[in-house]
Amino acid sequence: MAKIAPELRGKMNDLNDTRRLRPSQKPVFVDWRGSRRRAVVIGGTLIGVVLAGWLGLIVTSIVLASWPGSV
Amino acid sequence: MPRHRNSGRPRAHWSIFALALTALVVTLFVDDFARETGGGTVSPGKTEIVDGGSAVDGPIIHPSTRAERLPARTVALTFDDGPDPVWTPRILDALRRHHARATFFVVGAQVNKHPELVRRIVAEGHQLGLHSFTHRDLTTMSEPRRRLEFELTRNAVAHATGQDVRLFRPPYLASPAKVDRTALDLIEDAGRAGYTTVLADRDTTDWRRPTAATIANRAMPPSTAGAIVLMHDGGGDRSATVDALDLLLPRLAAQGRVVTTIGAPEATPASGQAKAQGAVFAVVQRGAGWTRTGMFWLMIFATALAGTRMAIQAVSAWRHARRRRKNPLSPYAVPVSVIVPAFNESANIVATVRSLLASTQADVEIIVVDDGSTDGTADLVEALDEPTVRVLRRPNGGKASALRAGVAAARHDILVLIDGDTIVEPDTIEMLVRSFADPAVGAVAGNAKVANRRGVIGRWQHLEYVVAFNLDRRVFEMADCMTTVPGALGGFRRAALEAAGGVRSDTLAEDTDLTMAIVRAGWRVVYDDMACAWTEAPGTWSGLWRQRYRWCYGTMQAMWKHRRALVEKGPAGRFGRRGLGYVGAFQILQPLLAPIIDVYLVYALLFRPPGLVALLWLGLHAAQLAVAAYAFRLDKEPAGPLWSLPLLQIGYRQLIYLVTIQSAVTALAGTGLRWHASTRTGHAAALDASAATSDPKAARTRELVRQLRLGLYRDPRWARWSFRAGLVLVLLSGSAWVGGTLVTGRYAGAVARDDLLGDAAAYHVAPDGWSLDKALNILLIGVDWRKGQTGMIRSDTVMVLHVPRAKDRAYLFSLPRDTIVDIPPLPETGFRGGRDRLNSSFAYGAGLDQDRAQGGRLLAATVRKLTGLPGLDAAVLIDFYGFSDVVKALGGLRVCVDADTRSIHTGRVFPAGCRRMTGDEAIDFLRQRKTVKGSDYGRQHNQQQFIASIAAEAKRQNLAANPVKLDALLRAAGSAMTVTTGPAEPIDLVFALRGIDPGRVTMLRTPGHGRHDGARNYLGEALDPAAFELFRAVREEKLPQFVAAHPDLVSGSFAAQ
Secondary structure: OOOOOHHHHHHHHHHHOOOOOOOOOOOOOOOOOOHHHHHHHHHHHHHHHHHHHHHHHHHHHHHHHHOOOOO | OOOOOOOOOOOOHHHHHHHHHHHHHHHHHHHHHHOOOOOOOOOOOOOOEOOOOHHHOOOEEOOOOOEEOOOOOEEEEEEEEEOOOOHHHHHHHHHHHOOOOOEEEEOHHHHHHOHHHHHHHHHOOOEEEEOOOOOOOHHHOOHHHHHHHHHHHHHHHHHHHOEEOOEEOOOOOOOHHHOEHHHHHHHHHHHHOOOEEEOOOEEOOHHHOOOHHHHHHHHOOOOOOOEEEEEEOOOOOOHHHHHHHHHHHHHHHHOOOEEEOOOOOOOEEOOHHHHHHHHHHHHHHHHHHHHHHHHHHHHHHHHHHHHHHHHHHHHHHHHHHHHHHHOOOOOOOOOEEEEEEEOOOOOOHHHHHHHHHOOOOOOEEEEEEEEOOOOOHHHHHHHHOOOOEEEEEEOOOOHHHHHHHHHHHOOOOEEEEEOOOOEEOOOHHHHHHHHHHOOOEEEEEEEEEEOOOOOHHHHHHHHHHHHHHHHHHHHHHHOOOOOOOOOOEEEEEHHHHHHHOOOOOOOOOHHHHHHHHHHHOOOEEEEEEEEEEEEOOOOOHHHHHHHHHHHHHHHHHHHHHOHHHHHOOHHHHHHHHHHHHHHHHHHHHHHHHHHHHHHHHHHHHHHOOOOHHHHHHHHHHHHHHHHHHHHHHHOOOOOHHHHHOHHHHOOHHHHHHHHHHHHHHHHHHOOOOOOOOOOOOOOOHHHOOOOOOOOHHHHHHHHHHHHHHOOOOOOOHHHHHHHHHHHHHHHHHHHHHHHHHHHHHHHHHHOEEOOOOHHHEHHHHOOOOOOOOOOEEEEEEEEOOOOOOOOOOOEEEEEEEEEOOOOOOEEEEEOOOOEEEEEOOEHHHOEOOEEEEHHHHHHHHHOOOOOHHHHHHHHHHHHHHHHOOOOEOEEEEEEHHHHHHHHHHHOOEEEEEOOOEEOOOOOOEEOOEEEEEOHHHHHHHHHOOOOOOOHHHHHHHHHHHHHHHHHHHHHHOOHHHOHHHHHHHHHHHHHOEEEEOOOOOHHHHHHHOOOOOHHHEEEEOOOEEEEEOOOOOEEEEEEOHHHHHHHHHHHOOOHHHHHHHOHHHEEEEHHHO
16 A cells, blocks of 8 residues: 555545545644744743752852852 | 754743742741740749859940949839831830930840831930840840840841940849849840840839829839839730839939939941841841731631632532432433543453443444554454444543544444543443433533552552542533533533534643533533542552653643633533633632642741631631541442541642642643553452452442442441441530530639739749649638729738648638738839838738739748748639539528627628528628637638638539539639649639549648737737748648647637538
């Protein structure tokens, strides 16, 4: 059987239907170009940096204050 | 699927998730650390007081441990525990009014909260000192922890004011006289770190909130020596302290004293590093505070959300059930096409088709659409060779495509779509299609039940199906906004399918997508709980994860696809705003908030005292259990699995919200998700008793559910009676607990509590070994004082109630009020001690302010010194006038008068003999001393008799059987008394004494004689040697032997009353 291209697969099945109700559609949310994914990665990285920075701030200030000879 | 690189499920967000949770926990710990524990001072520690060492010769201890005092006629006012936003400004205003300067020992956490107040303190010429960061006891801390306290406070002050402050006062340490070994170690440590420790000469104890006059009196130095005065500007209501300054400062000025700061060492400019560190931690503390506040309100919001959902579910379910009862559906004979899409369903397909063939609905055609199976699914169905069953074979194109093919091939207008692993009941199709008698109905959701309920995962999914899914469907039907007709079992009208555009492939939740489209097209979609079918749920965590990931992501896709319904009008708008709103709030937002709530909840339950959080958590679970029980009842399911409902919180709930997060990130990132077929194990097919691999237990469950659904089942008698008995027990014990709490709270709240014992308390002398289980010595103080009366208050009666360890008897002895005793000094009032009558000790202690607690403390110290008792365990101060209400509540009291007595206060004559007296008469009689036979000893006997009479009268009236009178008596008694019970509650003391037999309370006379001078002037009472033998017997717990040896000292017993 010939290999069917993914974007046509749905349509081939529809041809078998005796009553075709609606052609298959592009999946919801899927970002073909990848621009949303890049934005999510950048946003996630920023959030991660902020969280790590906040943790670092807490840990550093406590360690410095309780270090011997800090007085 | 998208063609860009690195497509596939996103994973990196889990690192951010873990980082966020860690940051949250650490932030909560920081906020907890920064919350101070309050102010005040406590009694000296357990270790020995350091006496006479050079380090504690004075209140100012320099780093070299050289101690010094302030110069003569100099007073340094010091204020601890601030800055406080309410009281510090008022104190600064008062100081400014009187042109005085003071020293403020500030708490670091407060400095970070109110840096502007600290700057004002400096700007107005006052001096700063450090008072730790969190106001916790530094003597109990490790070295690094102590360093942290010092440094954070120093940095906070450096950041706020630019000053490097080297004055220090430890929390909970006021006076050089109270420096013990551990405190001295702390002071020496502080000295090595370059701090000058400043204690106080005069502790106003203003944190106890005495009157302004008392504070001012306590602050006044008794001599011209320099004095450091300790007061507080934070940690509570300091209004009296503010008022005291207006009394104190003019007085000090009138005496020519100089009010100044501590002085050296003065503050120096802080280093840049200290300022920077202070600034950083101030930001951290502020951020932690905001985080905690945000978390708290988020928790309230999440609780409200959960509560709202449960309320909506409960009300809607009730209305749905009522509607069904009032409008029962009739059978609807109509031809039906059942479409079964199947991909590799060999484990269940035969059982599924057999169950359809057994359907009671006439004229059913069955179409199995084999979607390219590779396990012989289509062959198995064809092998059944049934005329009403058709098999459509097609290449694999997905479930939506298979359904479209089945719909196209179906002959009838009513279509039932089920999964290839769904086992129907004989009446399922009949139940499902009867709703189509209403021409407005476009689709019907069936009641899909979990077949594989054994095992934790199966049981939890069963709970979820019944409680969450089915209740939600009732909500949606009542609100005309059904969101999902389950793919496992759903009925559709062909016209509705066509209006919706058929089954589509652009979401992974084609059933949700289709239902939403049908509702938007204006069709009604209903739920029939009687149309049951059994389906196989994932049996492993990974299988469950994959299924829920697809469902959640698919639902999000469908919601996004139909988002325009939010703004549409008519049925579509109703669906949009109600249905999408409900799903968005309770199935998306609520799970997304859940991890934060879980962290806060666990943190609060483990590390904070139980309070609102525990109450909300318990309340929510109780409500959840109630709603779940109702859901089980509506679904006619056996209630057994409900026991595991609380366990859903551990594991299952976390999986659901992690799936929601994963789905949300997948949706945001746009990576898409493939359909993942579950591995079938045949659990659904095993319900078919005729199947080769039947599961008898599951089959029995199925039969039980069917009988329950049809109303054919009744619980065994033993189960019914056990349940009723259990319910009664729960109600009784719950009522007893609530009633007991209310009752004890009512009476405990009526009793005033104060510290009447001070350092004479046994629990201060030996705190480790103290408990109510040992022998107890209880001080009873009677005062003859009427409210509004001015002048000094003297104690009229002093008794000690000794209760041996066995608590089956007691001994009561009085101390003559005129006994000449050594009264210890009381620095708070300026009383230097001396030799005077016993009843004067109370007066010296109470002073002109009539501070009864202070009077009690000095009296207790005097009694302890007189009797040699190691300590007193409790104290009761009885107001005679208040006690007349007790007599009134009893309806009078039987009192025996030994000889005719005339009252010098009212002129009333009390003839000899026993008679019933009213409250006023009894109190009048008790006050008499000079006209009573035996004078004070006679009155002691009368007072002891009075107490015995009350006990006897209460017993005689059997008050336990008269709750109204008992209530009046207890409340009258409570309002007439002030008690001190130390670490124990008053109710605990009452409970400890409950075993005392009133007939075994022995009243003893304390022998003594009057002393006179040469002119026969009365000088007071002196105790006989036998009295001191009595005291020794009390100390050594040898009172029975003493009583046996001195029968003449027994003045009576309660039994004689």
